[in-house]
Amino acid sequence: MVNNFGKIIRIFTAITKESFEYDGTRYEPKPLVVHPSIANGLVCPPGCGACCKKTSLHFNWFDLTPVYPAVDYPDLQNHATGWIDSYGGNISLDVDFQNNNQADNCRWLNQNGRCQLHGMHPFICDFEPIQVKLGNSINYNEIRTARFSKRALIRRADGDHGAKCEFTGPTEQSVSETVRKFVRLEHWTKHFDLRNNWIPEIMDYLLSGKWREGPLVLPEDFTLPPRAFKYPGRDLLKRLVGEERYTRGQLLEKLIQAHPEVPKSYYETLLSDCKNPAYNRFHRLVVEEQGIYLWKRLEEGEQDLSNEEQAIGELIDEGAWTKDDIIEEVVRRFPETGRSAISQLVSDAADDARNWMDDDVVINPDGTWRLWSRWRDELDPDDDDYEA
Numbered sequence: 349m350v351n352n353f354g355k356i357i358r359i360f361t362a363i364t365k366e367s368f369e370y371d372g373t374r375y376e377p378k379p380l381v382v383h384p385s386i387a388n389g390l391v392c393p394p395g396c397g398a399c400c401k402k403t404s405l406h407f408n409w410f411d412l413t414p415v416y417p418a419v420d421y422p423d424l425q426n427h428a429t430g431w432i433d434s435y436g437g438n439i440s441l442d443v444d445f446q447n448n449n450q451a452d453n454c455r456w457l458n459q460n461g462r463c464q465l466h467g468m469h470p471f472i473c474d475f476e477p478i479q480v481k482l483g484n485s486i487n488y489n490e491i492r493t494a495r496f497s498k499r500a501l502i503r504r505a506d507g508d509h510g511a512k513c514e515f516t517g518p519t520e521q522s523v524s525e526t527v528r529k530f531v532r533l534e535h536w537t538k539h540f541d542l543r544n545n546w547i548p549e550i551m552d553y554l555l556s557g558k559w560r561e562g563p564l565v566l567p568e569d570f571t572l573p574p575r576a577f578k579y580p581g582r583d584l585l586k587r588l589v590g591e592e593r594y595t596r597g598q599l600l601e602k603l604i605q606a607h608p609e610v611p612k613s614y615y616e617t618l619l620s621d622c623k624n625p626a627y628n629r630f631h632r633l634v635v636e637e638q639g640i641y642l643w644k645r646l647e648e649g650e651q652d653l654s655n656e657e658q659a660i661g662e663l664i665d666e667g668a669w670t671k672d673d674i675i676e677e678v679v680r681r682f683p684e685t686g687r688s689a690i691s692q693l694v695s696d697a698a699d700d701a702r703n704w705m706d707d708d709v710v711i712n713p714d715g716t717w718r719l720w721s722r723w724r725d726e727l728d729p730d731d732d733d734y735e736a
């Protein structure tokens with residue numbers, strides 16, 4: 349059984365303020381960006397269990413007392429015969445390697461797709477869906493809530509495919525649930541003597557409601573690197589059209605003023621195309637009313653994106669799919685649309701000039717795609733689009 353303790357090390361790496369060593373490797377601290385999505389709630393309906401594959405499960409005694417006072421620890425031990433106590437080095441940890449489990453799924457998953465350890469999940473199961481992205485090629489790390497990668501392909505307990513989880517917006521309950529997870533993480537960091545970390549700042553971010561204002565950037569004076577776009581200004585145009593007070597001439601003037609390096613003809617074409625259903629590359633069509641540019645209002649039941657576009661956007665949002673994987677998956681879901689049309693939509697999503705999504709797409713060093721969130725743009729002081 350592969351030990352997935354590396355997942356916990358990834359979380360430690362993201363939140364540490366000082367370097368530490370594990371298994372012969374030294375992990376260095378970097379600035380951290382905490383995305384407001386960590387305040388969101390997860391809905392895990394019955395009958396799924398898609399994320400519960402056979403894997404090593406890590407526990408600690410303090411998980412079961414201060415965090416879960418209602419759980420009877422000796423009872424868990426009775427169930428957990430064959431556990432390996434003591435994980436390497438000097439630090440003790442309980443690990444269930446599931447060596448005798450012949451199934452693909454975790455042995456704690458019941459036939460209804462429910463975890464039999466509900467309420468006292470192993471650390472990693474509990475911390476999901478909060479995910480960490482380490483900046484191996486960029487100079488900062490990220491923490492955010494995200495769907496399980498390749499969720500459409502993973503097999504559920506009922507044999508069908510597709511994780512059922514959905515996210516809700518932030519609620520009082522979801523915020524306190526995230527706080528609970530970070531309290532648990534704090535116990536773990538203390539256990540591993542990784543005390544100098546960003547957890548106090550993250551707790552303050554959650555408890556004070558500052559997540560409503562955008563991401564948390566740590567340290568505060570860290571400046572996010574600017575984007576490198578061939579044709580910037582799309583975000584500025586989106587925002588200005590949303591204000592519903594500018595004519596075409598005024599929009600053109602503002603775009604050129606903000607980005608004199610961009611050919612004027614590009615913006616002229618953009619301002620014409622955004623009103624034409626055949627060429628528009630924004631999430632919604634622009635209309636002109638009494639000379640003012642504004643987003644077309646939706647009729648009841650009308651949606652901005654086609655089902656194919658929505659599926660592509662969701663997959664990119666998961667941040668774990670390469671371009672080819674995205675095309676394959678969307679072709680599998682919408683075979684009648686045709687591979688070439690879907691390939692074109694996917695290619696356009698990553699093209700500055702033709703992106704039809706609300707957010708921009710960036711390609712990770714490992715070839716997977718992810719969204720460049722507007723939250724981050726709004727925070728980026730080097731982004732001319734958001735000059736006052």
Ligand code: SF4
Binds near residue numbers: 456457
């Ligand atoms: S312990 Fe529970 S939550 Fe974790 S993988 Fe197993 S069944 Fe799923």
Ligand code: SF4
Binds near residue numbers: 398512
């Ligand atoms: S994949 Fe999502 S819905 Fe399915 S068991 Fe895991 S968290 Fe729940």
